[in-house]
Amino acid sequence: xxxxxxxxxWVICKSGTSVKIECRSLDFQAxxxxxxxxxxxxxxxxxxxxxxxxxxxxxxxxxxxxFLINHASLTLSTLTVTSAHPEDSSxxxxxxxxEFSTDTQYFGPGTRLTVL
Amino acid sequence: xxxxxxxxxxxxxxxxxxxVLNCSFTDSAIYNLQWFRQDPGKGLTSLLLIQSSQRExxxxxxxxxxxxxxxxxxxxxxxxxxxxxxxxxxxxxLSGYSTLTFGKGTMLLVSP
Numbered sequence: 001x002x003x004x005x006x007x008x009x010w011v012i013c014k015s016g017t018s019v020k021i022e023c024r025s026l027d028f029q030a031x032x033x034x035x036x037x038x039x040x041x042x043x044x045x046x047x048x049x050x051x052x053x054x055x056x057x058x059x060x061x062x063x064x065x066x067f068l069i070n071h072a073s074l075t076l077s078t079l080t081v082t083s084a085h086p087e088d089s090s091x092x093x094x095x096x097x098x099e100f101s102t103d104t105q106y107f108g109p110g111t112r113l114t115v116l
Numbered sequence: 117x118x119x120x121x122x123x124x125x126x127x128x129x130x131x132x133x134x135x136v137l138n139c140s141f142t143d144s145a146i147y148n149l150q151w152f153r154q155d156p157g158k159g160l161t162s163l164l165l166i167q168s169s170q171r172e173x174x175x176x177x178x179x180x181x182x183x184x185x186x187x188x189x190x191x192x193x194x195x196x197x198x199x200x201x202x203x204x205x206x207x208x209x210l211s212g213y214s215t216l217t218f219g220k221g222t223m224l225l226v227s228p
Contacts, residue, residue, distance in 0.1 A: 004159075034215065043120070043205070043218040044160075093159055105216065107152075107160040 003027050004096055006108040013084055014116055021079045021111045023094030029074035030096035034105065035067075038091040050077040084115040118143045122206055122219035129196055130227055137191040137222045139206030144187045147214070151180050151191050152205040154221065160205065164191070196226045 003026040013019050023033055031052045036044040048069050049057045056069035068080040081088055093110040119142045129135055139149070148167045152160040164173045164180040166189070172181040179192040193200060203223045207216040 006159075041220065043220045044207075044216075045218075046215050049215065091157075095160075104162070104165065106162070109159040110157070112157065 002030075002096055002106040004094065004106050004108040006092075006094060006111050008111060009109060010112040010114075012114045012116065015085055016083055018080055018082045019084055019113060021081075021092055021094075021113070023077045023079070023096075023108055025075045025096045028096075030077075031074065032097040033071060033077040034095045034097070035069060035077075035079050036093045036095065038093060038110075044093060047079075081113065084113070086115045089113055089115045118146075118208060118210060118217045120206055120208055120217050120219035122204075122222050124222055125220065126223040126225075128225045128227065131196060131198060133196050133226075134192070134194050135196055135224070137193070137204050137206075137224070139189040139191070139219055141187045141189075141208050141217075143210065144184050145210065146184060147209045147211050149180075149182055149189050149206065149208045150216070151178075151189075152207065154203045154205055156203075163204075193224075196224075198226050198228050200224060201226050 005024045007022045033050040035047045037047050038044045046059050047062045050069045050071040052071045052074055058064045066082055071077040091110050091112050095105040095107040121140045123138045150165045151163045153163050154160050166173050166182045177194040182189045203221040205221045207218045209216055
């Protein structure tokens with residue numbers, strides 16, 4: 001399967017600052033990447049679908065101006081949490097849709113964000 | 117709106133037991149269903165993928181079944197081991213390249 005990395009694996013920041021999370025597809029070119037958020041003991045909730053070279057598609061209730069997504073290349077998508085607040089503290093996971101199969105998604109290891 | 121429910125929320129068994137995890141979904145018109153494993157603080161590892169036309173899939177000690185008409189899937193783990201301890205997530209997809217809808221997962225603890 002595909003290998004997906006995320007950086008950083010964890011980050012602690014002060015309220016009001018912005019944090020950038022990177023998602024990389026290491027061994028194939030991904031035209032589509034997905035960003036999820038997971039609160040403790042909750043399911044993964046899709047935040048947005050990141051499309052290479054075009055604007056991301058956000059799920060209902062997700063503020064696009066707060067969660068900025070950039071998918072400038074076929075191997076990298078970034079999620080920037082702007083003006084982070086404690087309620088943004090969560091586990092953020094990206095996944096990629098395999099180019100050779102429409103059925104499979106491969107997930108990154110996740111990034112733990114804690115906003116103080 | 118598709119909703120996915122997993123029962124039980126947590127399960128603790130001694131090593132060697134066979135066990136069943138349950139997943140139900142409200143909209144039976146799914147494209148496929150996938151079982152994942154998530155270790156604490158980690159990402160997801162795909163275990164089994166069942167297409168809507170299939171009844172079951174097997175991989176080693178794992179067997180997943182799908183009853184689309186009743187909106188149910190089960191994950192059977194044979195001869196459980198401490199290394200199986202993790203959270204198991206069920207997710208359904210409504211169409212070919214659409215997004216996944218996840219359940220909250222079942223947290224499994226297998227004690228030696």
